[in-house]
Amino acid sequence: MTMSEEYLSEYGQSWRLYGSYEDLQIGQVSEALVDFTGGVNTRIKLAEAPPDLWGILTRATYSRSLMGCQTHLGTTKVLKNGLVAGHAYTVIGIRKVTCQYGPENLVRLRNPWGKIEWKGDWSDSSYKWELLSPKEKILLRKKKEDGEFWMSLRDFKIHFVDLMICKLTPDLMSQEDGKKWMYSLKSGRWVKGSTAGGSLGFCNGNFWMNPQYWLNVLPVEDSKKNLNSCNVVISLMQKHSSKHRNRAPHLFIGFLLYKVHLQYQESNRKLPPAFFTRHQPVNKHQVFLDEREVTHDFHLEPGVYVIVPSTLEPQQESEFILRVFSRKHVLREMGGNTSFILSKEIVDKYEGKIWEDFFTRHFEQNPEINAVQLQKILNNISWRNFQSFRLNFSLDSCQGILALLDLNATGTLSIQEFRVLWKRLLFYLEVFQKGDTSRSGKLDLVELHAAVQETGISLSNEICNLMAIRYGDPDLQISFESFVCFMLRVEIMGEAFRNLTQDGKGIYLRESEWMMMTLYS
Incomplete structure (x- = not known):
């Protein structure tokens, strides 16, 4: 069974969690992609897009990842350029074309309404098509009101806020094509008065009360990259207990990742409060988002780490799912076994x-x-x-x-x-x-x-x-x-x-x- 088949078998029916088909109409496009595939999301802020954005889109396309995007919010529903403000679109293709003035990177999008299209450069009626060879123009241009259209990568970065890529294999950023990845999943809960410790900076010394997960990142000999650098994707997803989950507001969630030194590696006890006052996390600039899922890509040295998922504020209750993807690792919850020795x-x-x-x-x-x-x-x-x-x-x-x-x-x-x-x-x-x-x-x-x-x-x-x-x-x-x-x-x-x-x-x-x-x- 391939990884994508495993995802689909485990998560492909996750829409049942929402109580009814009606609830599926509400929510983020990124959440819909995960619910129907079981993949892991990567969100790219297009205003701060990495230099190799086109390379990322290329790898996502060839790996058959699902992609969505969203326009800027606005007071007008349909803008003069044909885009719908605050609206989700699907990225359905990319193409590098050769114009008379040089190459141009194009992105193909679809309005889920099946109508109302982009009116700018490379739209169905744009003069830009005349800059291509007759063969390319015939293959790519479709003068039909079907909600599908092309636009340049430059315009795409200007008019859209986020690009969401739902990866069925988490190696999109690593460029290690054809390598086998593994993933681990742990379910947990933040419980008021017990495990809902809140974020490290928000409150007190109760951060250590949050659930803690021991992660051993193992080296892979067949990696093209340096054995001292392993690609690891960590995803934290919150689960609301209410029946109509998409209608419940999301909590601000996030996680910290710590490198654990030798004296803590053999113990299954949760790390004590003093540890978090003396050590800095790997992801020093922790971001809490009021979204259902928070995902980060890491390049880590092989070794033992601890993941601490939390809500921004203490005493906020929710269930969550923690997923870890890498070439090779071991993941377990800390504090799961009983042991006592009178010293x-x-x-x-x-x-x-x-x-x-x-x-x-x-x-x-x-x-x-x-x-x-x-x-x-x-x-x-x-x-x-x-x-x-x-x-x-x-x-x-x-x-x-x-x-x-x-x-x-x-x-x-x-x-x-x-x-x-x-x-x-x-x-x-x-x-x-x-x-x-x-x-x-x-x-x-x-x-x-x-x-x-x-x-x-x-x-x-x-x-x-x-x-x-x-x-x-x-x-x-x-x-x-x-x-x-x-x-x-x-x-x-x-x-x-x-x-x-x-x-x-x-x-x-x-x-x-x-x-x-x-x-x-």
Whole structure:
């Protein structure tokens, strides 16, 4: 299957997303081209057209890319020159002709109305046709009111604003004809209070909360160009949740691309806030557009990068599709897996606190403690070396904590099991207090994401949001008690999966084992 066939099979029916055929009548020509082909758009501002515009048009024509353009807005609907103001046209051909004074580059356009044509040079009735040989004039000139006409490339750049090229293969700008490209697609969401961090310059330190995607650009040996330069096309498309999507206003969207150095390359954790204050993006002049799709072409060195798609303003919600095209790459979402290792520094930090006289004396009297005794200990203990903090563990929470750590299923905790719990509680409390910037005694969704990141655990945004619903109050605020239950469950279930899996992808359990693990935890 060719790339264009893959596109068509995956996207060729995307008009169904719009709810009805009527909705297809509204929108941009660039969006229509993508919806019917699944290609990727390149927009060229004709007032700032590159010097090789004719070469781009030539390659687009021979690669059978779809092209559209739009005239300048105006108060008059139909201008004296025959063009319709603020109107979309289709580019249906190009031709270099030889005139008596030299070569001329011509562009053939079509008004979708099937009538009302250009009246300037190279129009159906223009004297310019007399400058061609009789054969060329016969082949190219059609004196018919059918909405199709020719105009010079020079006039095309003057009278039209944008040129949209929908590429079925993304190598239009690279000039590496006949080479095989690959593409990757990821769906994501900006969620208010969670992953809708907004742009880097607009707000604060919440930019890192946006979804992040790890991109490894790999060298290709058969490339005609230098192996140190790879052509990469990145496309970000927003998806409205409303039924009539074309009638909903577009958000301003864009993305930043960062080169990632060695210390961040092996981790699946999202890049922390400090990274974005210390490093400059590859696309330093980020542009946010209120269009459905934003696409950029890059020439990148092989290596690891991170793509951060965002809306211009924080707390704006939308679904999106991120597509990456290159000769060879790997793309994955960051923060998608769970992993936790209690570092030696954390163990050493709290080792002295664990064996305080209080615990030694208590476990001498009670070698094993049940949930009621655990509740009494946690609610009456002196949490030293921390800020004043009111802790109140319910019996239900203590039963849940005990079930997670009760490895031999006795209904009690030994001193060794409590030792593990105590180290984790001290660590979680420090993380919780650091994350509770408002000093409210609770974490909101943004603070929860930051706190989870601080622990070294990597969770997908969806799981974090679901855990806030499961463990939070009606306002999705997380108390320390709930935070402990949440973090312990994440850690213990992650450890259980890694212990049971043989291939890192799945596990097989008998029904009794499944019931034991899921019900008593």
